[in-house]
Amino acid sequence: MNLAIILAVTVLMAAASFFITRINKKAGGFTTVLSSLFALAALFFLRGSIGEDFAIFYFTFSITTVGWYFSLVMVMAYSMTSFFNPYWMEKMMYPGSYNFMYLLSMAGTIGMFFAKDFITLFVFWETVVWSSTFIIQLGKSRKASYVYYVISAIGSMATLFAIMLAYSVSGTFVISEAFAGLSGGMAIAVFFTFILSGLAKIGIFPFHVWLPEAHGSAPHTFSPVLSGGLVKMGAFIAFLSVTAFPAYEIFGDMFKVFGAPLPIYFLMALGAISIIVGTLMAIKQEDAKRLLAYSSVANGGYILIGILMLDQVGFAGGMMHLINHAVASAAAFLAIAAVAYRTGTTKMSEMGGMIHRMPVTYLVYLIAIISMAGIPPMGGFVSKWLIFQGLADKGMIFLAAAAFFGSIGSFMYVFRPLSAVFLGQTFTRDLKKKEVGFFMMFPMLILTGLSLLTGVFPNIFLRVITEIQTSIGLIPVTLAENTIVTANGFLDAFRVFIVFGFGFAIAFVIFIVRRKSTKVELMDTYTSAEFIHTRELLHYSSKFYAPFERMYGNAPDTMTLYKKISVKIRELGGLAESLFYSHKPEKTVFWMMAVGIIVILIGGVV
């Protein structure tokens, strides 16, 4: 019953915030903060009632560990980002509807993960898609919301088709029984159309074109939610497609590539391609938010590969990467939003040296990218280690090559905003800017602490994941008290952290023992003894990886492919129009005579 209360309260607060914003904009922003914090706290205590089933009107819900895990990740992204809402209320065109849609989409995500039958799932899924479409439009461009909605609609309609097809065979909508009795060609059709919405939502190649548009142009306070939260909805569909389906048994006698049935390997290969495409495109970008959007594409590929592996170690890695990526991506987007709040832009070539004015934001961004790049001692390393061990167990060499490429390429693109925005020369117009207020720093520091926690004590989260694994019938990953044990070796993240601290301490002691350094100004630097006075010209930020970009910079975009397809469809429509909708009397007479002759012939035969 608690879930009903959470959902009802959130929807009511959504409506209330709309009216409160009409009166006072900042108060409306604060209502989103309060409502999402309440949802977070209430969901946390929902863990005690795992296993219950109940119904509200026609919707049936069942509290499972998986649903609890996913919804907690989502609401955490929502609640941390909501702290930024009050500051952007002045600049937004329709603040009332923004707050309303924000809370409504949060209610949709909470309901979706606990759904027991597919109609509930679909209704709440579409609530989220619709409300986020309207929020994205409040950002920089309208085209972004069109692209987002069209690709989401392709996915949603395909999933609805799959659900109806499964219903025609099994006769029920309940998730755990809806796919019973499928086999052969029907199974393949249902499998691929069902997972299409998941692929579209995570942003797997070739459906990744909406991510840079939407994340890049959404309002600054919604991009962290989009990247840290909404793409995880697609991961849930992918999870359902291998557990509720169940894919490995139904495809059990198909041709196996490195131990995985061919359809599943095909999807994992799509995930690998999206890792490579996301990494390469991210290296090229000039805008910080589009760069982080492409990094979400790459990380989505990791999550898909991890979840589809469905074994002891790789699956745990995929699920853990969910929370690691959510935390790191939300923190990175929030840091960029804080900088945009002070400077008004997110283009990296227009900013520089912000560390001297905003050191805390810099630290938040630094720890976020250490986690995203998969470097110990932060959380991203543990999940990537688990995925690599899983791939090594099965010997999937091409997927592993793509995964390594994504991992090492991620050093390149996450370093670029760090060096272009925060380090380097400070621009003249930014010399007097200040750090953001404490209310904005608070969620960023919490996310940073979470990154550190998942890295040093990963077993806290892995225990929840072992419960998920037992609930779907897998052997859970082995956990000793602080170590993770796999077939190829074990990892003790806490000891790695302690030794890292030990090395840091030795280096610090050597540093302190020597004489203190003289502080010199930033412009007093080696310029081959030439006298330089313009700060902006001494900052290296645009075309950062120019030699590397030149090698693939002229490759065609996936968006061009979509445009060419749309042009072809329009030509087809033009052909039909010229055949059937013409103004010439000869054509009308021709068609009437043709139809008449056919009717007489058929009538004559019959």
Place this chain on the structure above:
Amino acid sequence: MTVMNFVYGFLVLLGVFIFQTTLTGLNRKVTARLQKRYGARWYQQFLDIFKALRKDSTSHGWVFDFGVIMALGGIMATVIFIPISGFQAFPGLDNVFVISYLLAVGMLGMAMSAAGSGNPWASIGVARALTNMLAYDIPLMIVIFAMIFAYDSASLSEIAAMQQGMGILGWNAIRMPLGGIVAVIALLGMLGKKPFDSFIAPAEIASGPMVEYGGKHLGFMFILHEFMTFIEVALILNLFFGGGATIWEYMLKYAILYTFANIISGVMPRFKIDQAVRYFYRVPLAMAIVQGLVVILTGLGVTIWF
């Protein structure tokens, strides 16, 4: 995890520092003999490091200092994990992935502090260093991945132990010959030696990331370079050349491998960074994939061997 582990770790650091710095000094003599001159004294590298630590230094802000300390701290932590002919200061944590990624902490710290100096030469050097890393890591990691699958273990000391006892036929460089060639080429890339040293490039980009380092920061960079060299050569030594049953055998093999890499780089020019990337993604990548498929699909070299 007792105090003795930390004491062993500190002793490992000290021993590695002395051994590697002496070896670097000897290799300066080798390079000089290649160029028909006498070269520096064998302890010249020690003098360089202590002279740099002794000078005054200038700093551009707290991230300039912090990055250097973080880099050296991360690299020292990685050195403590490397097994030296079976002896490990912290047993069980010598996973290949842990070591490769802790190396990245060092690079990230150096990159942070270099870019924090405000000099565009430093940022260009860092961009080239990261591109270089993308180039050499992929072929090497594919071969290592195949090795992990075949040996069922990702621990350096275990893979080294499995190669011993058969003489030279037990080395992975002989069992997987294409993989061994890829490993030595990737070692040249990792060490930052010619032809892959465009991110240091003294006359082109004014020594890249080290452009604003003076005094103790430069001393730290030199110490960092010594430790990083040790980690990389020891990684390839343990994985492909059988580690060492005793410590003297280990040190001898290490010295031969490092001098070999040095001699090759002493006669080569410098690649541009996109030439380096294109080079690694042609023949070494093809060799690595062929070797990986052979090992995974047939087991030749691991399960089918003498």
Place this chain on the structure above:
Amino acid sequence: MVLKNDDNRNIWEKIGDYFSANSIWMKWYCTGCGAIEMPPTMTSRFDMERLGMGPMATPRQADVLLITGYLSTKTLRRVIYSYEQMNSPCFIVAFGSCTINGGIYYDSYATIGRLDKYLPVDLYIAGCMPRPETIMNGFNELIQMIKKGEAKGWKHYQENYEWYKKNQLDSLGEIIIKDEFHE
């Protein structure tokens, strides 16, 4: 500038000077016509690396600044800027007679006459241009001076900063110039 050898260094400074003497890095900035004698000294025939000396790219990393020949006023501005970017303890070695008394350009309006009015010189190497053997002799002398603690030019510069600045500004007008492209 008179170098009195008052040896009041403590034990740490003596050890530090031993290291500084045996590992001198020169700034790769060769002014004037004496620069032609540096490549033979650095390369295989005369091999500067035997003494522990080697080239380094930037002034922040370098120990010794070699003024190899005459200095026009334009170059002197940049040399002063580079010298002030160097970390102490740093040394200046002046090659050739142009730095001692103006050399063959003694009556030119565009070059300077005596270098040690503007920058503290630790060692002069006479000649028009000194050959590599002379240069190696000079470097040996520099190493002995550093070991004994006699190469104190950087301390002299810090203690008599106003005197040097006054000389520099009298001759040059201003050191850091803004040309017509900026501000």
